[in-house]
Amino acid sequence: MHSATYDPQTVTFVITLLLKPGCEQAFLDLLAPVLDAMRHEPTFVDAVLHRDPENPRRFMLYETWASLDDVVQVQMHRDYRQAYWDGLPALLAEDRQVQVWQPMRGDFVR
Numbered sequence: 001m002h003s004a005t006y007d008p009q010t011v012t013f014v015i016t017l018l019l020k021p022g023c024e025q026a027f028l029d030l031l032a033p034v035l036d037a038m039r040h041e042p043t044f045v046d047a048v049l050h051r052d053p054e055n056p057r058r059f060m061l062y063e064t065w066a067s068l069d070d071v072v073q074v075q076m077h078r079d080y081r082q083a084y085w086d087g088l089p090a091l092l093a094e095d096r097q098v099q100v101w102q103p104m105r106g107d108f109v110r
Contacts, residue, residue, distance in 0.1 A: 004106040010045065011068040015061040016097040023091040024057060030084045030091075031061075037080040038063075043070045057093065064103055 019027050031049070038044050045064035052058035065071045075081075088096075 002108055004108070006064075006103045006106070007066065008102070009067050010064060010103055011071065012062065012064045012101040012103050013071075014099040014101060015063070017059045017061070018055075018093045019057045019059070019091050020093045021057065026087070027059070027091050030087045034081055034084050037078070038075065041075060041078075043067050043075070068100070 017027070035047055035049070038047065043066040045066060047061065047063045050060040050062065052060070065075065
C-alpha cells in the first residue's frame with residue numbers, strides 16, 4: 001500500500017449522471033473514447049467510473065486533474081469530447097451534477 005499527497009492546484013470533479021431508461025449502453029459507448037483519450041493528457045491524474053448498485057441508470061464519474069485552469073481552458077474543448085457533449089443531453093433524465101473538490105491525500109493498494 002502507498003499514499004500520495006497532491007499539489008494544491010490539483011482538482012477532482014465528481015460528476016453524477018442519471019440516464020433515461022435504456023440509455024446505459026449508449027452512454028458507455030459515448031464515454032469510453034473520452035476516457036481512453038484523456039488518460040494520455042499531460043495533466044490527467046486519474047478517473048474512475050462508478051455505477052449505483054441500487055439504480056443501474058445512475059453513474060458517478062470521478063476525475064482528477066493537475067490543474068483546474070487546464071481543464072477549463074484546454075481539456076473541455078478537446079475534439080475527442082465533441083461526440084460526448086453532443087450526445088449526452090438526449091441520454092440524461094435530469095441535469096448532471098458536477099462538484100469540484102481539492103484532493104489532499106490518496107491511499108492505494110497498488
